[in-house]
Amino acid sequence: MSSEIFLNGDVYFGNVKGMIPHGRGKYTWSDGTVYEGSWVEGKMTGVGRITWSSEASYEGDFSGGYLDGFGTLTNPDGSTYIGSWRLNIQHGFGRRQYSNSDVYDGSWKGGVHEGSGKYAWGNGDMYIGNWKAGSMCGRGVMKWLNGDLFDGYWSNGYRHGSGVYRFADGSYYFGMWTKGLKDGQGTFYPAGSTHPSSRRLGKKKVLVTPSSSFRSESLKDRTRSIGRSLSDKFSISGFFRDSGQISSKRTSLAEEWSIGDSAREFSAFDKTDTLSHTSDEGGSEVDDNSTVVCEREYVQGVLINERTKNNAGLLDKKEQPRKFQMKEVKKRSFADLFEGNKSYYLMLNLQLGIRYTVGKITPVPTREVRYSDFGERARIRMYFPKKGSQLTPSHSSIDFYWKDYCPMVFRNLREMFKLDAAEYMMSICGDDGLRELSSPGKSGSLFYLSHDDRFVIKTLRTSELKVLLKMLPSYYKHVEAHDNTLITKFYGLHEITLRGGKKVQFVVMGNMFYTELRIHRRYDLKGSYQGRSTNKDDIEEGTTLKDLDLAYDFHMDKSLRDALFKQISLDCKFLESQRIIDYSLLLGLHFRAPEHLKTLLEPPDAFHRPEKAPADDGTICHLDRSIPPKGLLLVTHEPNSVNTAPGPHSRGSTLRAFSVGDKEVDLLLPGTGRLRVQLGVNMPAQANHKVSQDVSGSTEVELFEVYDVVLYLGIIDILQEYNVRKKIEHAYKSVRHDPMSISVADPKFYSKRFFNFLEKAFPADTDT
Template sequence: MTVVVPVDDDINDIGPNSNYKVESPKEQRKKEAIKRQATLPHPLKPKVVVDENHQSYFLVFGMLTGIKTSVIEASKKAKTEISPEDFTYTEKLKIDSSGKILKEGEKYDFEFKDYAPNVFKKIRENSNINCDDYVKSISDKFMLLELSSPGKSGSFFYFSPDYRYLIKTVKYNEHHHFFKNLEKYYKYLEANPNSLIMSIYGLYRLKADGHKMYFIVMQNVYPPNKDMHRMYDLKGSMYGRFVPLPSEEKNYARTIFKDKNWTDENRHLILGPDKRKLLLEQLEKDSKFLQTMGVMDYSLLVGIHLRNKGNSENIRSRLLATFAAVLATVKSKNSNKKGSVFERRITNLPDDDNDKNENENENESEKKDESIFNNEDGGFISTNENNEIQNEAYYMGIIDYLVPWSFKKFIEHYFKTIFLFQRNISAVNPKDYGKRFYKFAEDKIISPLPNEKTEIIKEPSTETTN
């Protein structure tokens, strides 16, 4: 199996001139615990191919095997209406290192827990996501691309090889709070197909070697076939919300800027009266719902695609080429072998697409849901006051909405505002956070008037889709 993750420093590396001393059993156990924690990749190390000899191998293998197996098993069950019991149901799978599902009492390497599988199956169906296509996207080549740097939360992010889905590790309290409010979340998404809240397609826990990892699978805001020429993460907070400008122009498209950058540039989403009204109404509705969920710290992720540039800079192509390069390396290493360990091991996994040809799967993957915010070439195209098409296309979604308002957040808010005299911070209660988020969208994100400098494109774009 092959996964792209960074290398961790050897925690126990001892130099030739170091003063070595005998460690107590307690110190040794502590080091072993730290070493197990290090199986979560470090964001600042170079990316390498991880095979069965790497310390992260079994952890990531268990994660991907569990997702693939649980989704396929859920797809075999007859379609039924969602019942109240489905929102609290969990299913445990015990898996060995070959990917085989074991019976009770057999020795296993991983314990994979799938939360509310029928509910998330229904969410995927409501988004027109085919089971075979979903499994193929996430685990067909058992590879992941790690985002270069995690957020302040300490979570790690991984893209599927086709860039359609995101796997994110979450904290236990976030996982628990979301599962507790799952029914409310499901009913809201079902009643609001135009919601900008990015859908979560799976809620999981992996237990291996005494370590528990909680994670989710969600849709990617940005499409795999469009270059993003500017990207922003907007919360409506100004404190600590500035990213230093890159020294080279080419790196602007690779940087996710924040609120202070947005206002400093005097940037707005350029929308005519009809689209402006639609977007503001949906953002207000979504922010009010998130207040009822008791969460805060979420943001609106915005990608700006310039239609006159198209994909001429090949930003997305270069990213996806990372996977092709790694695959070529792995194949060359195993070219003289009967089959790699990974190839032998995945033969025990359920077969999900042998009866489907590639063209059929490709057609399925192009299906879009019916949201008005992604039905124009996968996004929301800018317009002027006369509703004429302009040059910018927007790809947007509300992300990171799992953080509950807790005692820890209350203390953070109190300390920063009373002792450090900080204002406009992220840590505020859900009601105030939601109101501020919407107010920022109304005043700063969406333009009150169209930008006269923006070029109008009266004919459909002929951009390339590299």
């Protein structure tokens, strides 16, 4: 044992090795900070206790001069943290009790809540679920002291995605939220009624108590940097090397590492448009004894449509496949999503094949495509045994043969569409995997969506594969000549042959709805009428509607409309030249809530009188429903101000608007951001609701007549050739129905009818 008093006033008493602390010892700095515990070669290592001059203290494990391991931090304000540490930062599992009596139990990463955890407020409110970067993110349950409960998905501290809100009286609201506001379709069930809860949240039972366990999400490390580490403060090896005495630094852990308080860390709860400490739903919305349920549609918290129905009718609804309707499933790993069925092996094989062929073709020097690059014989074929080979890696799937059609052509197409090869592989072949979409129609094809929503993968029939290979040379020339084409973007064509000779063909396409904005309505428009409507009882969130369901016409800036129809005409002529029919315009609508109506987030007593139209409510009846909304604005294009990049479905130029002096424009969305306007992407329009001819006895109420909308559109399903089979189908259906109304028709007539239908849906304004 030795005792040392240094010139700067620091004092050490304990074991030493040579001239540095080693073993047990007590070090007192001149500012009053004291450490007592184990030392290894001049650094705090092992178990010890440190008390700062601020009266904050830590007792637990140290390593190399850092708080590292398990320990307890006590702050002067009475708040405490008990749990795991890494390099002075809370990391691992721990419990923190704040000075205001709030308590968090759960996972930490980089000093913030990340993973699964439970947060209990001092007033009795509680959240159990997933966290990311200090905010509620992923699946979670929030329960308020008054008995209300929300079970659903969160993002950045907001309710975001699908969820169910249970009121204390037993009534429920199932629906969608965006940034804490109701956004999209939902259904309210009064207390005592039966509701199809298992269908609303990924076919999983609704959590009604905050006691279930949650799966931690795979998250990126967000380690918080520290200005000066404790190893700098407490290491004395530098002293002996430089000046012969222990360096004294007055910076405490409490000063170097901002601990914060629960009010600041959960500031999102103090905002009026987020989930606060108190329930914001305002209690039950209908009388408990009512047997009527309300199907509603919201836009950024503003109610725009209501339909009352008998509860029994809703419970009898059959689930039908919807076009591009995503199954409500949690984002899981690739293996978790498909394991146990054939889709798992197909998708794993697809990932292996794409990773191999894209990696093989990318290093090849860029060149112009040749005639030999097209056709069925232009392919890469490879055998992937499970145990691996000299050319292929080992894998956990079954043995399969892989075929990549026209690799040089699709490599050039990806470059033409400004798609980076590494991003393409990571999006489809990354660890986050794929999500399954329900089949959109009669073809029976399987659809999958990449984890980042950028790409759609579709299985093809052999006839569709042959059509694509046949039209590929002309398709290549068309998209090369027309940057703004609305036709589906193809990125790869592949075939997998499984044991026993079963073949499955895939095509990789761009997702036309790749956007941060919620798509409130989806339409598949062909221009025909026979069988082109959707049963209203079958319409749910994400349902793709048809021609006869379109209840709006869209008014656009003159220059934007001219550019749109010029390109539609060119694309239709191309498809007509290839003898293609049965294609559609896939149209997505994002509604913007009128700025002057955002204070009316929800009529407070609308659910108490479901038999009456909400327009009869005193809150709404004084409004002029024909007032043009101001939910968006066209402004002159500024490349450095646009906050979102175009998706993989668009490579076109920025559009010009007549209303802004024929200049390139951006779309300014108040409260959301500034978006680049391209053909088929971020296109602003005014949607005028068309009054139904038969409104007598209707239980559906459209609250407004005019909406600001953002359009996303493109031409899809371009692989059906007008062959002998289709000619026979046309002749047969013409006997039973009006030949002008059926979908299957001669390519020239189909193209003309398609174009004329869209001209009516997007009428030209006579005053511009």
